[in-house]
Amino acid sequence: MVVGSDIxxxxxxxxxTCRGYLHKRTQSAILKGWRKRWFVLKHNGNLHYxxxxxxxxxxxxxxxxxxxxxxxxxDTSLGKPFVFKCIPQSxxxxxxxxxxxxxxxxxxxxxxxxxxxx
Numbered sequence: 296m297v298v299g300s301d302i303x304x305x306x307x308x309x310x311x312t313c314r315g316y317l318h319k320r321t322q323s324a325i326l327k328g329w330r331k332r333w334f335v336l337k338h339n340g341n342l343h344y345x346x347x348x349x350x351x352x353x354x355x356x357x358x359x360x361x362x363x364x365x366x367x368x369x370d371t372s373l374g375k376p377f378v379f380k381c382i383p384q385s386x387x388x389x390x391x392x393x394x395x396x397x398x399x400x401x402x403x404x405x406x407x408x409x410x411x412x413x
Contacts, residue, residue: 311335313406320391340410362410379404
């Protein structure tokens with residue numbers, strides 16, 4: 296029995312393992328708060344995000360984060376429900392995400408966990 300993604304059976308598939316809107320915490324010097332962004336988790340373990348859903352495939356992503364080896368998990372430090380964080384291995388940046396429900400958060404955490412441990 297094989298558990299995991301179907302990438303070995305369909306290596307040329309462009310379909311992402313997970314996609315949808317999440318709120319991403321903005322931590323720049325000027326802007327602080329949460330911004331709604333369209334996220335796409337690819338089979339190669341890269342998390343792309345765009346300003347809007349319609350931007351996927353038309354424009355370059357705003358950022359790409361490689362999730363392999365990253366630390367992910369639920370975060371309660373911000374006092375907001377359905378928040379989880381991702382700390383990529385390659386950088387010092389911490390991504391904070393907020394889903395719209397516990398079910399949606401679990402869906403993303405499960406998909407990200409597969410990308411972290413391919």
